[in-house]
Amino acid sequence: MKLIEAKQQFISSWGAFGTHWGINRTMAQIHALLLISPDPLTQDDIMEELNISRGNTNMNIRELINWGLVERIFIPGERKEFFSAEKDIWKVVKQIVKERKKRELEPMLQLLDKLEAVEGDKKDKHVKNFVDTVSSIKKLGKQADKTLDTMIKAEETWFVSALMKIFK
Amino acid sequence: MKLIEAKQQFISSWGAFGTHWGINRTMAQIHALLLISPDPLTQDDIMEELNISRGNTNMNIRELINWGLVERIFIPGERKEFFSAEKDIWKVVKQIVKERKKRELEPMLQLLDKLEAVEGDKKDKHVKNFVDTVSSIKKLGKQADKTLDTMIKAEETWFVSALMKIFK
DNA sequence: CCGAATTTTCAAAAAATATTGAAAGTTTAT
DNA sequence: ATAAACTTTCAATATTTTTTGAAAATTCGG
Known part of the structure; x- marks a missing residue:
């Protein structure tokens, strides 16, 4: 070609x-x-x-x-x-992650905090299921947020070798 | 509310x-x-x-x-x-990752393999820059692919605790 | 097999998004 | 200060994507 x-x-x-x-x-x-x-x-x-x-x-x-x-x-x-x-692809990826985290993940987590505090009887299965769903999304989202923060600060070489260790 | x-x-x-x-x-x-x-x-x-x-x-x-x-x-x-x-959010995330990997990442990696083999003098800076760019994207993409594969197989508890260890 | 209930399809319409190009705005050299 | 070079804006237009709704297809009980 x-x-x-x-x-x-x-x-x-x-x-x-x-x-x-x-x-x-x-x-x-x-x-x-x-x-x-x-x-x-x-x-x-x-x-x-x-x-x-x-x-x-x-x-x-x-x-x-x-x-x-x-x-x-x-x-x-x-x-x-x-x-x-920017030609360094690792920097490009980090920059995109950083921006999307700020523009999308963070506002979503703020919303979930508000929604988790919904009024109502927790015995009602509708209320319970809503709160459970929101909480579990929030939990995973918070974890992702922390992980991405660390990733944004990381060097590629460090990152890759760390990943290799767990994901072997 | x-x-x-x-x-x-x-x-x-x-x-x-x-x-x-x-x-x-x-x-x-x-x-x-x-x-x-x-x-x-x-x-x-x-x-x-x-x-x-x-x-x-x-x-x-x-x-x-x-x-x-x-x-x-x-x-x-x-x-x-x-x-x-599916109510288990971790399963939902894994499922989405699995599908997008198959639909988007894998075809992209295939294309990059082809493009990396471009003809031309590697001394020409246009050729060199093209090949370097494609190679580095491919390298990161392959790494992501492997990482995601392992993640897809992982249990949430295992995954989160593993992440906690490196991203402390 | 009939017909009512339900699901699926898809051409047409609506809505959302992206693109154009010309006019307005800005910068710079003389 | 002027004018040419260049950049930015944005209303109008084009394109793409989504949605509708009615017709066709399918399913199922009797």
């Missing part, structure tokens, strides 16, 4: 993959393109490679910057802005 | 949560409703509780069954079918 074809497949699969994870196709594709580009690219480079409009490109680059996955690069003597993606 | 209100909040949040994870709102809401229902429900019960159409209810129940999260219950003397969700 030629590089040009492999690149296209990589970008298009990364885009499809993203849509399964609540990330829009274009955002994932821009990320993929930057990952495999050895040098920073401009907005125009990205527009051209992916055949998307200026507005779309701009919005999604910004979103990637919000997620901490892409950074603006200043190149002396250049008028245009350049963009580059 | 009254049970009825707490239920509604739980269902609606579970639905919103699902949409961030590529699961459609209705499917997540049906799942939430079944999780907090002590007894199995019929299609009509679900339609009425969530105010959704018969077709929509039917398709999403089926999808939940495909995911292994809901099962049909046969109740002697009843003509209608009843549905019930």
Whole structure:
């Protein structure tokens, strides 16, 4: 397979993959393109490679910057802005975990705390089942939260070798 | 907070949560409703509780069954079918992990294997960066795959205590 | 086998989401 | 201060996804 074809497949699969994870196709594709580009690219480079409009490109680059996955690069003597993606995949994964934890897991745990305190007779099977369900989700969620916190701080080498030890 | 209100909040949040994870709102809401229902429900019960159409209810129940999260219950003397969700949250999580691994991670790893074998001069920085990126994603993906395999087989108590040990 | 009860399908409609492109805004070199 | 280069915004449009509901299919008791 030629590089040009492999690149296209990589970008298009990364885009499809993203849509399964609540990330829009274009955002994932821009990320993929930057990952495999050895040098920073401009907005125009990205527009051209992916055949998307200026507005779309701009919005999604910004979103990637919000997620901490892409950074603006200043190149002396250049008028245009350049963009580059973090290439260390372990850092990328940690960054995504960190953001999703903050945006999704933490609010969910807050809600569960409130819901667990529902009024009503615990003898009533509806009340009991509700509280039990909420409590068990909360328990697992809290555990996941702690685990992810530690993971976010971890080095890959340390993490992998620790995992190897338990999951042997 | 009254049970009825707490239920509604739980269902609606579970639905919103699902949409961030590529699961459609209705499917997540049906799942939430079944999780907090002590007894199995019929299609009509679900339609009425969530105010959704018969077709929509039917398709999403089926999808939940495909995911292994809901099962049909046969109740002697009843003509209608009843549905019930797995209540053990650890089992639910393992089931979801298992399915997503099969549907998403495994095909991605297969693709990466192919892409890693791209033709071209490894001295060319474009080729080199492409291969390096693909390889490192593959490496992390393979590790995740193994880890998840072990997790799928694990008991919750064992899993949590093992995690406590490393992530202390 | 009949017909009522129930489930399933799927084309059409609605809703949600993503994309465009042109205009407005900003920055920079001279 | 000006104008060209570049970036950002956002209303309109297009696309994708979800939902509906009525018709078709299936199941089951008698």
